[in-house]
Amino acid sequence: MRRQSSIETAMLQKLAQIHLPLVLLVLLLGAFGGAMMISASGGEAYPWAIPQISKFLFGFMVMLALALVPQHLLLKHAYLIYFACVALLGGVEVAGFIGKGAQRWLSVGVFNVQPSELMKIAVILALARYFHGLHQENVNRLLFLVPPLVLLAIPAAFILHQPNLGTTVILLGIGGIMFFMAGVRLRYFAIVGALGLSAMPIGWHFLHDYQKQRVLTFLDPEKDPLGAGYNILQSMIAIGSGGLAGKGYLQGSQGQLDFLPEKHTDFIFTMITEEFGFIGGLAVYALYAGILIYAVMIGLRARSIFGSLLAMGVAAFLFIHMTINTAMVMGLIPVVGVPLPLLSYGGTITLTTLVAMGLLLNAYVNRDLVVSRGGGDQI
Amino acid sequence: MRKTAGQDKHFSRRALLAAALGGGFFSLLIGRLYQLQFLRAEKYKTLAEGNRIKLQLVPPARGVIEDRYGIPLSLNQKNYRVLIDRSKRNEAEDLLKKLSLHIDLDEETLGSVLKEISKKRFQTPLLVKEYLSWEELSRVEFHSPELPGVIVDVGQKRYYPYADKAAHLTGYVGAVSEKEMEAENSLPLLRLPGFKVGKNGMEKRFEQTLRGTAGIKQVEVNVRGMPVRELKSTPSEHGDALPLTIDARLQQYAAERFAGESGGAVVMEVDTGNVLAFVSMPAYDPNSFSLGIKTKEWKRLNEDPYTPLLNKAITGMYPPGSTFKMITGLAALEAGTATPETRVFCPGYFMLGNHRFGCWKPEGHGSVNLREAIAGSCDTYFYTVGQRTGIDKIAEISRLFGLGALHGTGLIGEKSGLVPDKDWKQRRFKQSWQAGDTINASIGQGYVLATPLQMAIMTARMAGNGVSVGPRFVTGEATAPFRPLGIKPENMQAIKTGMEMVTNSSLGTAYGKRIAEERFAMAGKTGTSQVRRITVRGMNQALLPWHERHHAWFVGYAPVSAPKYAVSVLVEHGGGGSSAAAPVARDLLLKIQQLDEEDRLSLPPDRLAVKEEKKP
Numbered sequence: 001m002r003r004q005s006s007i008e009t010a011m012l013q014k015l016a017q018i019h020l021p022l023v024l025l026v027l028l029l030g031a032f033g034g035a036m037m038i039s040a041s042g043g044e045a046y047p048w049a050i051p052q053i054s055k056f057l058f059g060f061m062v063m064l065a066l067a068l069v070p071q072h073l074l075l076k077h078a079y080l081i082y083f084a085c086v087a088l089l090g091g092v093e094v095a096g097f098i099g100k101g102a103q104r105w106l107s108v109g110v111f112n113v114q115p116s117e118l119m120k121i122a123v124i125l126a127l128a129r130y131f132h133g134l135h136q137e138n139v140n141r142l143l144f145l146v147p148p149l150v151l152l153a154i155p156a157a158f159i160l161h162q163p164n165l166g167t168t169v170i171l172l173g174i175g176g177i178m179f180f181m182a183g184v185r186l187r188y189f190a191i192v193g194a195l196g197l198s199a200m201p202i203g204w205h206f207l208h209d210y211q212k213q214r215v216l217t218f219l220d221p222e223k224d225p226l227g228a229g230y231n232i233l234q235s236m237i238a239i240g241s242g243g244l245a246g247k248g249y250l251q252g253s254q255g256q257l258d259f260l261p262e263k264h265t266d267f268i269f270t271m272i273t274e275e276f277g278f279i280g281g282l283a284v285y286a287l288y289a290g291i292l293i294y295a296v297m298i299g300l301r302a303r304s305i306f307g308s309l310l311a312m313g314v315a316a317f318l319f320i321h322m323t324i325n326t327a328m329v330m331g332l333i334p335v336v337g338v339p340l341p342l343l344s345y346g347g348t349i350t351l352t353t354l355v356a357m358g359l360l361l362n363a364y365v366n367r368d369l370v371v372s373r374g375g376g377d378q379i
Numbered sequence: 380m381r382k383t384a385g386q387d388k389h390f391s392r393r394a395l396l397a398a399a400l401g402g403g404f405f406s407l408l409i410g411r412l413y414q415l416q417f418l419r420a421e422k423y424k425t426l427a428e429g430n431r432i433k434l435q436l437v438p439p440a441r442g443v444i445e446d447r448y449g450i451p452l453s454l455n456q457k458n459y460r461v462l463i464d465r466s467k468r469n470e471a472e473d474l475l476k477k478l479s480l481h482i483d484l485d486e487e488t489l490g491s492v493l494k495e496i497s498k499k500r501f502q503t504p505l506l507v508k509e510y511l512s513w514e515e516l517s518r519v520e521f522h523s524p525e526l527p528g529v530i531v532d533v534g535q536k537r538y539y540p541y542a543d544k545a546a547h548l549t550g551y552v553g554a555v556s557e558k559e560m561e562a563e564n565s566l567p568l569l570r571l572p573g574f575k576v577g578k579n580g581m582e583k584r585f586e587q588t589l590r591g592t593a594g595i596k597q598v599e600v601n602v603r604g605m606p607v608r609e610l611k612s613t614p615s616e617h618g619d620a621l622p623l624t625i626d627a628r629l630q631q632y633a634a635e636r637f638a639g640e641s642g643g644a645v646v647m648e649v650d651t652g653n654v655l656a657f658v659s660m661p662a663y664d665p666n667s668f669s670l671g672i673k674t675k676e677w678k679r680l681n682e683d684p685y686t687p688l689l690n691k692a693i694t695g696m697y698p699p700g701s702t703f704k705m706i707t708g709l710a711a712l713e714a715g716t717a718t719p720e721t722r723v724f725c726p727g728y729f730m731l732g733n734h735r736f737g738c739w740k741p742e743g744h745g746s747v748n749l750r751e752a753i754a755g756s757c758d759t760y761f762y763t764v765g766q767r768t769g770i771d772k773i774a775e776i777s778r779l780f781g782l783g784a785l786h787g788t789g790l791i792g793e794k795s796g797l798v799p800d801k802d803w804k805q806r807r808f809k810q811s812w813q814a815g816d817t818i819n820a821s822i823g824q825g826y827v828l829a830t831p832l833q834m835a836i837m838t839a840r841m842a843g844n845g846v847s848v849g850p851r852f853v854t855g856e857a858t859a860p861f862r863p864l865g866i867k868p869e870n871m872q873a874i875k876t877g878m879e880m881v882t883n884s885s886l887g888t889a890y891g892k893r894i895a896e897e898r899f900a901m902a903g904k905t906g907t908s909q910v911r912r913i914t915v916r917g918m919n920q921a922l923l924p925w926h927e928r929h930h931a932w933f934v935g936y937a938p939v940s941a942p943k944y945a946v947s948v949l950v951e952h953g954g955g956g957s958s959a960a961a962p963v964a965r966d967l968l969l970k971i972q973q974l975d976e977e978d979r980l981s982l983p984p985d986r987l988a989v990k991e992e993k994k995p
Contacts, residue, residue, distance in 0.1 A: 136386060181393055183386070231567065233595070237432050239415045273412065281412045285405060292401065296394055308390060312397070323404055330411045 017365045018067055019298070025290045026063070026357055029342040030056045032287070036271060037345060039250045040264035048264050048345050055347045059354030066358025071366040074359075075306055078129035082151070085122035088115040089158045114348040116167045119155045120174060121355055124313035126151050127175060131182040132306035132371070139183045148179070166336035170320050177316035178309055181299070231262070235270045235329045246277030264345045266337055270329045284343070288322050291357075298364045304371045307363040314360040317341075318353070432610065433600045438571050439591030440535060442618030444549055444581055446627035447653075447854055451540065453549045453582065453665075458536035459511040461519055462504040462572055467528035468496045475507070477526055481518040482511060504530055506572035510670060534573060537582075537669045541627065543662040544634035547690035548625065550580020551665035568593045575669070580690075581621060581852070584789045591618035622854040624653035632970050633658045636963050642931075642950040643691035645835035645850075646967055649843040649942050652851045652858060655971060659691040684926065685951075694792040696828040697949060700908030701756045701956065702932045703777075703823025705841060705874050708749055710776040711764040712870040719749045719873040725759035729818070736762055736818055739907075753877025754887040756905060758822050765821025770812060773820060774800040779847070779864055781836035782829050786850050787859070796833050799826035824909055834934050834947035838903075840864065841874065842936035842945050878902040879939055882965075892961040894937065899972045901965060902942075903935025905956035928952040933960035937968040944971050 033056065037049035092115050130148050131139070138144040152175040160168045180189065241247065251274075263271045273281040292315050299311035318341060325340040327333045339346055341353035444453035461482065467474060475489055488508060496505050507529075511519075519531055537552045539545070552575040559576060560569055568574065576590070577583035594615030599607045633644050637660035646656040663680050667673075680688050689695065711717040727743035729736045738744070738758040744751070752760035765773060777783060783798030797803075799820060801812040819825030829837075832850065839848050845868065846861035879902040881887040882894070888905045908930045931953030936942045946964050953959030 177397065181390065181397065183389055183393070234434055236415060237434070239412070241431075242416055244416070273416065278412060278416045281416075282409065285409060289405065293398075296398055300391055300394055305386075312394070319401055319404075323408065326408055327411070330408070330415060332408075332411055 015068065018064070018361055019294065019364045022291065022294050022357070022361060022364070025287055025294075026060070026342070026354070029287050030060070032272075032284075033268075033343040033345075035249070036268055036343065037264060039275060040268075040271060040345075043250050051347075052345050052350070055350050056342070056354070059351045062351070063354040063358035063361065066355060067361035067365055069362060071304070071307070071362065071369055071371060074125065074362065075129060075132070075371060078125040082122045082126035085115060085118050086155055086158070089119060089155055091115070093158065093161070116155075116159045116162065116164055116171075117348045117352045119159065120167075120171060120317055121352060121359070123152060123155060123171060123175060124178065124310065124317065124356070124359070127178045127182075128306050128309035128313060131178070131309055132304065134182075136183075140185045140188075145179075145184065145188075148175075166324070166338045169336070170317075170324070170338065173320045174313060174316045178313050181309060181312040182305075231267075232329075232331050232335060235267055236331045238270050238274045239330060242274045242277040242280070244277050244279065246273065246275045246280055249275055251275055265339060266325065266344065267329050268340050268344045269326050272343070284326075285322075288318060292319055295360055298360065298367065302363050302367045304366070304369055306371060307366055307369070310359050311363045314356045314363075317356050321353075431600055433598045433606075435596040435598060436568055436571055437594035437596055437612070437615045438534070438568070438574060439593055439615040440617035441537065441552075441591060442589040442620050444585075444589070444621045444623065446623055446625045446630070448626070449622070450627040452545050452623065452625070452627065453537060453539050455535040456538045458509055458534040458573075459513065459516040460509040460532055460534050460573060461507045461511060461516075462530045462532065463492065463496065463507050464504050464528040464530060465496060470528070471496050474526060474528060477522075478507070478519070478529060481522055482508060482515045484508065504572055509534065509573055510536060537575065537665075539665045539669075541631060541634075542664045542666060543660075543687075544631050544658075545625075545627075546580075546662035546665050547659040547692065548580055548623070548630070548657045549665060550582040550584075551578055551668040552576060552582050553578045553668060578668075579791060581623065581790075583791065585621050585853075589618040589621060592616040623852055624648075624655065624854055625657060625852070626655045626971070626974065628974055629656045629967070629971050630658065632656075633967055634660055634662075636966055637661075637950075640950050640953065640959070641685040641691075642948065642953065642960075643695055643831040644946065644948045644963065644967065645692050645832050646944060646946045646971060647835050647839045647848075647850060649839045649848065649936060649945050652839065652848040652861075653854075654850050654852050655944070656967065657692055657852070659689070659695075661685050661687045663687050690790070690792055691949065691951070692831045693788060693790060694794055694830070695949065695951075696794050696796050696830055697930050697932075697951075698825070698827055698908035699782075699823040699829045699834060700906035700930070700932055701758075701822060702834060702904045702906030702934045702947075703827060703829075704753060704756065704761050704821075705878065705904060706776050706780060706782075706823075706837070707761045707765045707768070707773055707821045708753065708877070709866065709870060709874050710773045711768045712749075712873065713776065713866065714768045714772045716767040717749065717764045719870075721764070722746050722748050723752070723757075723760045723763045725757050727759075729759045729762040731762075731766070731814055731818055734815065736815075749873055750877035750880055751886060753874070753904065754880035754884055756881075756888050761821045762818050765817055766814065770800055770817045770820055773817070774798050777827075779866075780840050781847070781849075782827075782833050784833075786832065786836060788832070788850065788852065793832075794830055796830055797826055797828040823906065831947045831949045834932070834949075835945055838934040838936055838947060839945035841871065841878075842902075842942035845871065875902060878904055878935075881905065882935070882961075883939070889933070889957050889961040889965075892957065892965050894965055894969050896969075898940075899937060899969055900939040901935050901937035901968045902939050903933055903946075903961070903964060905961055906932030906934070907954075907956045908932060910952065925952050928954050931956045931959035933957075933964040935961075935964050935968060937972060943975075944968055 030053075034049055034053045037052045038045065041048050127148055130151065134144060152172065156168050156171050156175075159171060176189075269281070269284065272284060276283070295311050295315035295318070299308045299315070302308045302311060321338060321341050324333065324336060324338045325344075328336055328338065339349045341349060441455055443451050443455070445451055461478070463471065463474065471493055475484065475492060478484065479489075484507070492505060492507055516531055519526070519529065523529065523531070539549055539551070541549075555569045555574060555576050560566075563569060569576070577586040582589065592615060594613050596612040597610040599610055629646060633646070633656045637644070637658065641661060643659040644656065645654060645658070647654050661683075667676060708717075712719070724746050725738055725740075725744040727738050727741045729738070736758070739756065744755050744757040744759070747755065747757050747760050749760075751757070774783075777798040783796055785793055785795045799816070804810055804812050804816065804826070816825055820827050836848070836850060840846070845864050845866060847864055848861050849858050851858050879900075881904055882889045882892065882901055884890065887893075889903065894901045910927055910929055929952070931950040932948070933956055934945075934947045936945045946967050948960045948964040948967070950959045950963065
């Protein structure tokens with residue numbers, strides 16, 4: 001009885017600890033996303049608005065629940081979660097190959113699970129756990145860097161094989177930033193960078209035809225042999241037509257965007273900037289910037305390495321998605337199918353992002369917790 | 380672990396560095412946004428008035444498939460089409476009703492258009508009807524003010540002048556399937572209304588070459604969707620022409636020669652491997668496939684016992700029968716188990732233990748050597764030397780001459796036939812190889828299977844310069860290099876002498892079907908492969924129902940003096956190789972040689988150069 005109430009009080013105390021501004025920013029993004037879904041379907045609640053808002057609400061609950069989870073549990077189960085995700089990823093290769101060309105989904109009952117998305121979270125957890133447990137002096141010993149590199153490489157290889165170049169790049173980006181924040185010497189990054197550059201010609205050879213085409217199209221989308229640059233041209237024209245304040249809410253689907261089929265997913269940013277102009281675009285960046293700034297602050301504030309790295313990993317996740325997606329629709333980089341978190345339509349990305357936010361909130365709630373290297377419970 | 384003070388500082392420094400870099404990226408992105416929305420504003424000035432810029436993909440003209448002299452086997456014709464703008468989905472029903480006053484629209488079409496137009500996914504205009512006549516098109520155009528949102532355009536349709544005669548060679552084009560869409564990552568070009576891709580034959584094999592490059596047109600349109608002006612355009616590039624090695628005259632002649640019969644034939648150049656004719660008859664008319672075949676017609680084609688939808692030249696696998704005997708003979712010579720002068724006595728049968736294997740000539744051939752055995756197609760001779768040589772050597776020689784393997788045609792349905800050996804039987808049936816299996820294999824029966832293409836390749840390799848010539852369908856295409864076969868020339872010659880006697884000696888089974896003109900003389904081998912058991916062999920084939928008669932084969936080459944062309948002909952259930960297949964083969968070899976002679980006399984030098992085109 002007493003034990004139960006003490007847990008209850010602990011939970012309530014934690015609830016009070018939740019970082020309200022962050023939650024508010026997340027809610028704002030979710031609401032914005034919902035509003036855009038209505039516009040994308042021409043003012044209707046279906047087929048995108050209601051499903052997306054429900055998924056968001058579900059994920060929102062998950063996010064709050066995760067924020068309240070005791071940190072030592074996360075530490076304890078980090079590797080387990082990681083291996084479970086890798087297993088799911090392997091399952092896609094086997095079971096999913098029966099499906100269409102690029103196997104990325106696994107059907108689990110009613111849900112369509114995209115293991116490569118979950119993998120991003122699992123890698124953040126696993127890497128944070130690993131570096132948390134590492135002695136300071138070992139961080140730059142090559143021997144001790146092998147395990148986390150393998151941790152990163154295995155899922156990256158699977159995902160690259162699917163083939164999914166976009167997610168692989170994101171995964172490596174998140175991993176890279178976490179290595180950086182964990183204190184790995186800059187010299188090593190330079191070496192890896194040099195290796196990467198010299199491997200590019202070889203890598204080019206291994207790319208699938210459509211991937212090569214995407215890069216070539218990017219270099220000159222107007223001289224486009226297969227019509228693949230068509231979408232980007234449409235997107236840039238649509239963005240351009242927004243001007244300062246845009247054409248107005250709900251005007252997108254009557255306007256330029258009538259020609260873009262993916263406006264509710266990859267091209268949601270295009271739609272926002274067509275309807276709300278430069279102001280709308282700045283608003284999106286401001287919302288993300290807000291979350292990112294808080295994330296960095298939490299990372300600085302947290303007293304355990306696990307918490308700090310968790311926060312930075314989540315920041316990396318958000319930052320990379322936002323950058324790649326908006327850069328792509330504005331024609332700055334080749335077409336890579338990467339969604340915009342909380343604004344793009346999609347159950348998996350929404351859920352994954354909210355789980356990430358949950359981990360971030362968790363890091364904040366436990367910011368004063370000092371956890372031992374082994375993850376044992378502390379004061 | 381709790382952070383030490385040093386770690387804290389280190390972490391903070393890095394966090395700041397990361398934040399600074401992040402800030403840099405932000406500026407880049409915001410800068411780009413600014414550039415698109417302000418600096419390029421004049422470009423989009425018109426958009427202030429509520430106009431839009433419409434990007435249209437301009438479909439490319441498909442490349443032409445030609446024979447070696449440039450005669451088109453597959454080309455484009457004007458295709459008049461009527462489409463409907465998807466933004467008119469609310470008025471669609473009325474619009475279609477008005478439209479049907481001017482052109483025929485059946486229930487099925489109306490239904491599918493209405494269903495498709497309510498889907499919000501795609502934005503390209505919806506195809507209502509194509510292949511309209513010029514009159515129908517004019518009517519619609521004339522009434523266009525009453526039909527806002529109805530678009531007419533001139534597309535292309537694929538036309539096959541040789542229809543069924545080159546059907547399995549050209550293949551046909553059809554609408555893009557979901558699977559094909561996914562395989563190319565939902566390329567916007569594939570989503571254009573009525574866009575067609577190759578489904579079969581050369582149309583499919585060389586889809587990327589033939590397709591060409593789409594163009595992009597930027598058109599400013601007003602709120603009603605009417606084009607105001609064209610802003611910029613990148614022209615489309617038509618697909619490359621595909622020059623086949625085929626000689627259209629020979630192809631047509633060969634296909635017509637099969638009239639009423641079911642079978643396949645392949646004519647190849649011995650030196651280069653160029654395929655001059657590639658026939659499978661009866662076939663279907665690819666023009667009706669490209670236009671959209673009716674269910675009834677499709678059903679009829681599927682149920683026809685002559686299997687017009689099957690390409691017999693590469694998909695039909697048959698026991699080669701006596702046309703296989705050269706392989707057995709050559710295996711014996713190479714293994715040393717026989718010489719060209721070795722004699723075998725044929726009493727009309729061969730005993731394996733207690734089992735009696737009959738020769739097709741019940742009274743027997745008497746004493747025969749290799750070339751007499753080939754000429755007279757003596758089964759006993761080959762049972763004997765086959766047994767002495769063993770299946771492994773026979774299988775080895777078979778494979779050397781192209782049997783039991785694929786030849787990289789890249790066409791759908793190419794089969795590899797079967798060359799059996801001891802390992803194979805063990806794997807396939809979990810049984811060990813019997814002596815009787817070798818006996819059967821020696822005369823091309825039992826488990827041995829080959830396609831007409833493979834038999835042509837075998838013949839070309841025998842007739843030629845001792846290298847592993849392979850089939851080539853496209854002029855100038857690189858093939859796998861031809862390697863020396865490693866057969867002793869005197870052995871090959873002994874075999875060829877036998878083949879010459881088949882048609883040119885009174886001992887030969889095809890003497891009556893020889894080519895009289897000496898300069899065009901042919902050599903070859905008849906073959907009759909059993910469909911029913913040996914007990915009804917020799918029975919009058921005409922008395923059996925069609926599907927029980929033997930298959931008739933003939934393989935041959937000409938001219939004997941310096942072989943240039945090799946042919947293989949298979950007539951399904953034709954009865955006798957000599958009676959049914961040999962005449963066809965003779966006519967094909969005669970025809971190509973006559974054409975060759977005429978061409979040399981009449982062609983201008985540059986066209987002659989095309990003919991002379993030698994090694995890849």
